[in-house]
Amino acid sequence: MIEIETPNILGIEFWSGCNLRCTYCPVSDPGHKADEMGADMLDRLYDYVYAHPPQILFLQCGGELTSLKDWVGKTQRFMDLQMPHPTMQLGITSNLQKRLAPEEVAAIARFNYFLVSIDAADEDLQRAIRPPAELRNAVMNIAKIRTHCLAAGTEPPIFRMNCVVSDRNARQLDRVFAFAAALGFKEVYLLDVDETVPHGADGPRGLRHMDDETFLAVLQHIQAGVPKLAANGITFTPAKNFWHTLMLRANGQAADHRFGPGETKVCLEPWTYAGFLANGTVAYCCGGIQDSGIDPAWPIDRQVNCETVRAVRDGLLAGGAAVPERCRTCAFAEKGHVRTLAGQVADLPHIRPDSDRQARSMTFPWTIMPDSAIPSYPDLRTERFRELVPASLFTMPRSGTWYLFYFFEFLDALVSGRPWIKTIHGFEDYPSLGFFKLHMHGIYPGFESAGHPDFVEKWRGMNRDDPAIDASRGTIQQYQDVFCPHLNERARVIYVYRNPLDQIVSAFHHKARHRVELGIDRDRYQTAQVAYLNEYARTEGIDLFLAQFMTFDHMRQRAGEHLLMIRYEDLMADPATMFRRMLAFLGADMDSPERQAAIARALEITSRDQMREFERMRGRSLAGDRGEAGQSHIQSGASGRWQDVVSADTIAAIRARMAEFGLDLDSFLAIPQAE
Ligand code: SF4
Known part of the structure; x- marks a missing residue:
């Protein structure tokens, strides 16, 4: 109880x-x-x-x-x-x-x-x-x-x-x-x-x-x-x-309305x-x-x-036959596993301490802000936000999105001393670091109005049939004067991109295992995975990659000091250097020994092992998007895995498609060594 x-x-x-x-x-x-x-x-x-x-x-x-x-x-x-x-x-x-x-x-x-x-x-x-x-x-x-x-x-x-x-x-x-x-x-x-x-x-x-x-x-x-x-x-x-x-x-x-052993309604409301x-x-x-x-x-x-609500909490945590009658037919919550519910309950702030929680809090002293309690965007045009650097951080799907999010989230919590963290990225307000950021998959902010009209026209004709390519569109449209460098001198844009072959392979598997159908035929995925992957890479994957990457590449010269492009491979090889580069780019003053220690600690917390432990503790993947319980959002992140599955024909087709945009595939494939 x-x-x-x-x-x-x-x-x-x-x-x-x-x-x-x-x-x-x-x-x-x-x-x-x-x-x-x-x-x-x-x-x-x-x-x-x-x-x-x-x-x-x-x-x-x-x-x-x-x-x-x-x-x-x-x-x-x-x-x-x-x-x-x-x-x-x-x-x-x-x-x-x-x-x-x-x-x-x-x-x-x-x-x-x-x-x-x-x-x-x-x-x-x-x-x-x-x-x-x-x-x-x-x-x-x-x-x-x-x-x-x-x-x-x-x-x-x-x-x-x-x-x-x-x-x-x-x-x-x-x-x-x-x-x-x-x-x-x-x-x-x-x-x-x-x-x-x-x-x-x-x-x-x-x-x-x-x-x-x-x-x-x-x-x-x-x-x-x-x-x-x-x-x-x-x-x-x-x-x-x-x-x-x-x-x-x-x-x-x-x-x-039937509940087998271990099944329950994953509902936090009684808590x-x-x-x-x-x-x-x-x-x-x-x-x-x-x-x-x-x-x-x-x-x-x-x-x-009171007893009534305690009985509901106990019934939901026990699952199966113990799920309360009212909850069985209630449409406010989805069916799920009791482990998932227990993990979410344990993460709630304001749970009366018990020994388990105390033990965990020694290594993880933050409470987790439930997603439902995260307020929407504040008005970013007020005086308070005008004093901060407006940053937008974009990634390709499967290119370090969550790693980046958690690094900055933990870093700000360490520097500011706030006792909670959130676990959903989108808008983050980090006054202690001197910036706020929009953190999504997206194209270069303002590309369609600031890019060369001929190129924008060509881009509009590309396959962009994936919401993850430009998920930030609505927010950018609402706050063009805040996030678009051609309209706001102070705006800073960071883009983390990956070599297209690894990105396409990783995104393909990710879509296939996502809890929501994302256009991958799951039967075919099971029966003819490699052939299907190669077809996807040639016909869809490379264009989706280009539809996002080219907006940044095209704006690179005009954006000048407003844009920082980081290779995912460099980030994984030497995160300390890359994160420091990003912080310097955003104007964050990190010189003091305390702040340097905070960077070191944030790197430690966001190491692969600790983030896996974090997932295990929460009973869900980092993104909460995996189709099967126990699946992790954290993959090896290793570079060059495409070599096992992408055929020579597919590589030739991708090379040719990239050349149409003046890009050389080989320049993306070098695997960096840690500095
Ligand atoms: S009745 Fe519905 S909303 Fe209320 S505790 Fe049960 S599942 Fe949750």
Whole structure:
């Protein structure tokens, strides 16, 4: 049994009343009674949060806070807890229907996350689904909040649109996505209608029960809309149950509620969430695990570790027949192995220490920030970021992406003394090193506008049918003035590339073993691997390589001191020299003995053996992308392995294709020796 010191996300429902009567919400039930949380409970929650700050404090987890009388006065002291706990984030969900007074706008501007409930871009439809909502109220309030932040010079909250999908709005999701972009939302979060709430015969139908045509419309809108959202810098984050249900129905599958030995739901919610409702109930997940029989006089610590939730934690960790009934049918979590869940639980911050964890923490003293707690991009145009060097670090698939990520992540943790690390790369903020970085697979930032038009045209005609070639496109488009050297003098670009033959071979195997289908026929991979690899290398692999590499090579001269190109082979042969070169290129001051020691320690932690141990400890590969349990993301990294499998004909074809771009294959193949 594992207890927690505090949930990662703690929600407080100050009151359960609401100013709307949404067609799918239990609050619309005529028998619904609005409760307000008692002063004594609020006092105890305040003391608890003061002593045990969660990562995110949600000041409302149900009801509509802004419709509570004097809500600003009642929540003020909780917001002020950010002073003693500056890393604690504040979140709120609101329908933004009330005409906000200036002091309310100022209060909302202090939140880090602002979740706005909007189901439609059409005023009549929004009003019909969520009567008597008026879209103009939400639009005006968002404008007021942004205006306040601009005038005060503060960062606005990260706005997320929460959209409940049903047969009512399914055919207008494209408009909802466009509306989110028009209003400057950073995230769009789709939820399925909660069908456990009785809606009556005329109630809205969710993904499972809407008719086929309507369901098809949802699929089509998502397929067409997600790339557009990305192009506008908006993250698409469907609720887990939404995605799960969507995929099952799209693939004509039924959910499997049977659990064999060792199988469980890989769900961290009972360890990471507690929502204190106004009526005294405590909720422990989105899937409906809650306890309404809790004695409000119990200490909060006992409430977050009450018997109900402990039984769920134990059942999930035991797996098989012990998986709790509610979890079996819950679409919020995927089936997996208990080992995977146990590894993830052990990595959580705020788990009450036990001997196992203490032993491990001696060698690995950082807690791991769960992926779900990683905030989206902050606004990179604020004063704080203007003082740092904007770096972008690009790699080819299978060319040291994770090695680079973890080196810088551990180095910054060592230098800054922060007690946690994250395990997903994308945007990293390293003020102690003097830079922030975008870290992805991608082409040279701004290539399409700064490259020679003839060459860009030729490049556009190449096979680029692999999302990994240019995964950073949306972010770069959003922040061209930050990351593109031709628009920002301070921008720095690092590109790590590998010899094309090893890169193609490694990427081919990686795609075949990836947990997601990536265009490799797995039957053929099993039966005729070498022939298949050679065909792939000639027809696809080399063009995918060139489609990325050539953008950097083409810009090399113009970029001058803004671009540092590093060979993967050199990095693997002499990481100390290469990482120091990168740090110097980014202007990081690493001269002091302490910082030199931090570099040495980061190199040690990211050695192949220690990273394998790290994978074993977490129960997943570094990238979390391997198809089979126990597979590692860390391969030997050795150069020249292509020689065992790539035929002379394939080499000749690749050589000829590269020559069309003025490249000499042999210049990539020299194997360096460590300095
Ligand atoms: S009911 Fe669902 S969300 Fe809740 S603990 Fe079980 S699997 Fe997780």
